[in-house]
Amino acid sequence: MPELPEVETTRRSLEPGLLGRTIVHVTVRDRRLRWPVPDDLERALTGAVVLGIRRRAKYLLIETDRGTVMVHLGMSGSLTLNPPLVPPAKHDHVEALLDTGWTLRLHDPRRFGSVHWITGDERSHALLRELAPEPLDPDFDGDYLHRITRGRSAAIKQILMNGHLVTGVGNIYASEALHAAAIHPGTPGRRLSLRRCETLANAVKQTLARAIEAGGSSLRDYVNGTGTPGYFQLQSAVYGRAGQPCLRCGGTIRLVRHGMRATYYCAACQH
Ligand SMILES: [Zn+2]
Known part of the structure; x- marks a missing residue:
């Protein structure tokens, strides 16, 4: 998708x-x-x-x-x-x-x-007027994440993927950003300190920016209509890497499934 x-x-x-x-x-x-x-x-x-x-x-x-x-x-x-x-x-x-x-x-x-x-x-427009802030915009920051997580016991990964709170962060990028911020995906949102929210907001921005950059490298073929459309392979740190060593700490990447949704994380360095 x-x-x-x-x-x-x-x-x-x-x-x-x-x-x-x-x-x-x-x-x-x-x-x-x-x-x-x-x-x-x-x-x-x-x-x-x-x-x-x-x-x-x-x-x-x-x-x-x-x-x-x-x-x-x-x-x-x-x-x-x-x-x-x-x-x-x-x-x-x-x-x-x-x-x-x-x-x-x-x-x-x-x-x-x-x-x-x-x-x-x-x-x-009905489809646009209730959209949450864009993660790449300046108003999405640690303060914003901290504000929306107060009083929410839902897992932080779910909060990141909730389109009413944050726009356009899907499963892959939520997993990657949480790993980059060393935050366990199941952490209840309300338990995150302002500092960890700041780290996470930056990790979300960097993960998305890197992916956009990676997409740019295949742009030439794409524009010329000769390549596959812009779905590119993210150089993922956790997503799709169950059983493999964590790139940061060498721990083993785990996979848990909630319904249809897969969550990848490192239990050793994501708390
Ligand atoms: Zn790790």
Whole structure:
């Protein structure tokens, strides 16, 4: 599933090819995504000029002179720019042809992604208005983490992954950040001191920033439409490393499962 770093990498890869371009044709092959693709998308977007591409949480916001297209990649989606004459593939459900001859395509085999058309202030959109702070923004810091963990007995890993409290930190990045901060994932949130919250907030930022950087290295192929979409292998310290030695202390990485969710941690150095 694309997490925040993959979505940010997608945003960066698309920006140079989209900025200032005019959309000359829109094709919707299948409207049945997680929410139906709006009926008027083709009409609304044809002739629109792209003014910018931004990200909020895991939503991509393609801003035009007529309104904003909001795209979510769901479980398996990718958004790529394809050179002229490259035919659409199976599961390329929505595409926009640009005046450069390149085509922006949403590919989504499982169709959990979505495309929305927003006119007016996007911040009041139902899917955006209740989103928690972005972990890479300055207002996400130790003070914020400390404030939201007071009175919460839920495990800190669950709190990090709670989209009402922190935006866009999925299982992999929560596990990695907790290891980097030497905090046991099961620690009740309310037990964390301000200092440990500061360490953790920094670890979350660094983990995400590193992943975005790692995504950048595969960007070239990606932009040229020849590579796999922006899901990249994180050089993980704990995630997927059950039974292997901890990179910090040499202890053994453990795996516990809560329902469908796997948590990896080092019992020796995460307290
Ligand atoms: Zn360790």
